[in-house]
Amino acid sequence: MEEPMILPLAGVEAWCEEGAWPWAEEHRAAIDAHWARRTAESPALYNGRVLICCERRVEDGILKVRYRESDYASFLAMRDLDFPPGSAGNCFAMAALQAADGPYLLGIMGDHTANAGRIYFPAGTPDPGDVLPDRRVDLAGSVSRELLEETGLGEDDVVIAETWTAVFHGARTALMRPVRSPLPADVLRAQIDAWLARQEQPELAGMHVVRAPADIDSERMPYFTQVFLQHLLDGPR
DSSP states (O other), X not given: OOOOEEEEESEEEEEEOSSOOHHHHHTHHHHHHHHHHHHHHOTTOOOOEEEEEEEEXXXXXXXXXXXXXXXXXXXXXXXXXXXXXXXXXXXXXXXXEEOTTSOEEEEEEOTTXXXXXXXXXXXXXXXXXXXXXXXXXXXXXXXXXXXXXXXXXXXXXXXXXXXXXXXXXXXXXXXXXXXEOSSOHHHHHHHHHHHHHTSSSOSEEEEEEESSGGGOOTTTSOHHHHHHHHHHHHSOO
């Protein structure tokens, strides 16, 4: 697979089309068998509705994304099969959370999740709740929602930038939104950890702080996340 490409964007325009996702209809038997295997391993998995990226293109610095709605089982099968030709892709928004003193904070996924032990910025695959009445997909709203659901940080706790940076890696498109906390990293991590401890079944098992390249975990972080963090650490702080 090619190296990730990092591209600052002038904007993002995303919308959800009506109709079924053809790949899921064509591969339903294989999807159901894969889902049975995954839920046997992780019984807490929930087959909710998500948005699949069926088209992406950049025009004049603006990323234009077209989605179709499908079920999580279909998305997971596509992803676990490494996005087979003719399927589609995953375009998702991430909260690139930075503390006041410079370090970045990422979440460690809980054991009950589909990505147990993996380390990501707060994020989630868009779902029908992100679709506005005019069929536009509110990816900025997805960032705020996922940040709150995963860390307990609301919009009053952080400053969320208006800018986007896209990280393209194969069929994955990570849309990074800078999020800045007024708290230093150690205090912020302690606050989030305390919030997680009060939740019945939090999505995250804890937080991972990245202060320097040595903190980039090559085993548990997706490769595009590693490359993006190195990009951040190499640039102005």
